[in-house]
Amino acid sequence: MRESLVHVKFYYEQALKxxxxxxxxxxxxxxxxxxxxxxxxxxxxxxxxxxxxxxKMSLILADLKKLKEQLPSAQLPEAIRKRKEEIRKEVQEKGxxxxxxxxxxxxxxxxxxxxxxx
Numbered sequence: 001m002r003e004s005l006v007h008v009k010f011y012y013e014q015a016l017k018x019x020x021x022x023x024x025x026x027x028x029x030x031x032x033x034x035x036x037x038x039x040x041x042x043x044x045x046x047x048x049x050x051x052x053x054x055x056k057m058s059l060i061l062a063d064l065k066k067l068k069e070q071l072p073s074a075q076l077p078e079a080i081r082k083r084k085e086e087i088r089k090e091v092q093e094k095g096x097x098x099x100x101x102x103x104x105x106x107x108x109x110x111x112x113x114x115x116x117x118x
Contacts, residue, residue, distance in 0.1 A: 010018070
């Protein structure tokens with residue numbers, strides 16, 4: 001079997017432009033590979049740092065637990081304990097503290113009236 005060869009004629013300017021385009025593509029490809037390699041190295045370093053951070057945080061949490069166990073527990077006065085419970089109930093009922101300025105002003109005025117009566 002005999003294959004027929006096809007010859008394509010390029011002018012010098014076309015051949016030169018094609019060669020430049022191919023070299024530019026190769027250069028872009030190599031730069032992309034270099035960028036990707038550097039990115040993967042940085043990403044690996046980031047993951048290593050995150051693992052170290054997680055380990056240190058777990059050690060800190062363990063130390064805090066030990067410290068909390070060793071420290072004596074504070075006995076809150078009954079008035080403070082009741083107020084904390086009231087605040088918790090308010091938060092649970094509302095879902096969160098109100099951001100409304102008028103409501104906050106009314107709440108503060110009510111507290112001031114309560115203090116003036118005492």
